Amino acid sequence: MKDLFKRLVRVARLTPTTAAQRFSYACGALLLLSGTFHGVVQLVAGGPWDGPVSWRKPTVFGLSFGITLVTLAWFMTFIRPRKAVAWALLGVFAVASLGEVFLVSMQKWRGVASHFNQTTPFDEQVFSLMGALVALVALVTIFVTALAFFPLDAPPSLAWAIRAGLVLMLVSQAVGVQMIAEGGNTFGAAGALKVPHFVTLHAVQVLPALALLSALSHSTEAARLRIVGFGAAGYAALIASTMVQAYDGRGPLDLGVLTSLMALAGLALLATGALIVLRGLRSVATTPRMQEARP
Numbered sequence: 070m071k072d073l074f075k076r077l078v079r080v081a082r083l084t085p086t087t088a089a090q091r092f093s094y095a096c097g098a099l100l101l102l103s104g105t106f107h108g109v110v111q112l113v114a115g116g117p118w119d120g121p122v123s124w125r126k127p128t129v130f131g132l133s134f135g136i137t138l139v140t141l142a143w144f145m146t147f148i149r150p151r152k153a154v155a156w157a158l159l160g161v162f163a164v165a166s167l168g169e170v171f172l173v174s175m176q177k178w179r180g181v182a183s184h185f186n187q188t189t190p191f192d193e194q195v196f197s198l199m200g201a202l203v204a205l206v207a208l209v210t211i212f213v214t215a216l217a218f219f220p221l222d223a224p225p226s227l228a229w230a231i232r233a234g235l236v237l238m239l240v241s242q243a244v245g246v247q248m249i250a251e252g253g254n255t256f257g258a259a260g261a262l263k264v265p266h267f268v269t270l271h272a273v274q275v276l277p278a279l280a281l282l283s284a285l286s287h288s289t290e291a292a293r294l295r296i297v298g299f300g301a302a303g304y305a306a307l308i309a310s311t312m313v314q315a316y317d318g319r320g321p322l323d324l325g326v327l328t329s330l331m332a333l334a335g336l337a338l339l340a341t342g343a344l345i346v347l348r349g350l351r352s353v354a355t356t357p358r359m360q361e362a363r364p
Contacts, residue, residue, distance in 0.1 A: 257318020
């Protein structure tokens with residue numbers, strides 16, 4: 070296991086190589102600490118997890134923005150933009166993320182809703198500023214996605230995992246724009262837009278993770294591309310099921326035949342890719358022990 074972890078660090082090139090990456094990792098750590106802190110507050114203070122005024126929002130926003138910022142900073146290892154471009158993209162994304170999470174957390178500590186709150190002029194200004202910060206995040210994501218479709222300093226399987234994850238991240242942000250247009254998280258009678266928004270957002274971590282783990286095995290690059298293909302197709306089907314559910318105006322638990330079949334197909338494809346990866350990792354982990362047992 071220790072050897073696998075060392076190999077993962079080497080293959081993934083997790084050590085930051087530029088000042089922009091180090092800055093982004095530090096900001097990402099602050100966001101993760103903020104999310105963790107508010108999660109602990111939720112456990113200690115109690116209160117509802119759901120609703121417009123809950124500890125869920127600063128918890129989820131801190132963790133989600135932190136993970137996403139760290140992920141984009143890591144992508145720069147393979148995209149390799151010019152120094153000024155990297156600072157512009159990561160700097161804007163980091164500052165906008167910190168500002169967004171700060172405003173969401175501030176509103177919760179004030180005991181008011183952070184989103185769609187126009188109760189007072191101050192609350193209205195806070196929500197407008199949050200919208201501007203999210204627009205900056207979306208703009209940076211568009212630029213990073215465009216750069217990712219140029220040749221990357223990465224194996225094809227990882228390169229396509231990064232590209233697919235970024236495209237799906239843009240889809241997630243488009244759903245976020247739809248939520249603002251609807252004036253809330255609900256579409257129609259009970260469609261929960263926050264479900265496809267959340268599920269789609271984190272494909273940018275899941276797909277590269279599949280590619281990296283498959284790279285640790287003895288599989289060929291063609292096999293790794295198939296694994297990423299399974300993962301991308303599965304994630305796309307899962308996202309489509311949540312989209313159909315939400316835009317049909319039905320609640321997350323009001324499952325229909327079509328959405329159930331799409332979700333099951335997506336989960337099956339994701340599970341297939343994951344099982345192939347796990348089998349390859351198991352083979353790698355047992356090979357050294359078999360060699361040591363030989364006289």
